[in-house]
Amino acid sequence: MAMSIDDKLGCDRFHADDNYAHIELNEECRDMDMIKRVVMACPAQLYRLEDGKLSFNYEGCLECGTCRVLAGGNVLKSWNHPMGGMGVEFRMG
Numbered sequence: 829m830a831m832s833i834d835d836k837l838g839c840d841r842f843h844a845d846d847n848y849a850h851i852e853l854n855e856e857c858r859d860m861d862m863i864k865r866v867v868m869a870c871p872a873q874l875y876r877l878e879d880g881k882l883s884f885n886y887e888g889c890l891e892c893g894t895c896r897v898l899a900g901g902n903v904l905k906s907w908n909h910p911m912g913g914m915g916v917e918f919r920m921g
């Protein structure tokens with residue numbers, strides 16, 4: 829039986845770096861259209877918009893770069909790769 833995307837993602841491992849957030853939000857951003865795009869685009873659903881307030885948790889990031897392409901310098905203050913040995917460890921491609 830073929831594995832679903834969720835099943836495959838569930839096989840990945842994440843090495844969270846408590847001392848370094850590799851993606852930071854621009855707290856000054858008020859561009860709600862762009863914020864909504866980022867919320868919808870992140871495949872790991874790490875961006876949340878509740879009561880008009882954006883929150884984000886970099887743990888679980890797939891490092892796909894979608895949010896950087898969409899909103900680097902707008903919704904995002906910075907986007908970098910995690911430090912060596914940290915971040916996602918893909919196990920099912």
Ligand code: SF4
Pocket residue numbers: 851869870871872873874888889890891892893894895896
């Ligand atoms: S890099 Fe990809 S997975 Fe990580 S926060 Fe951005 S859109 Fe989500």
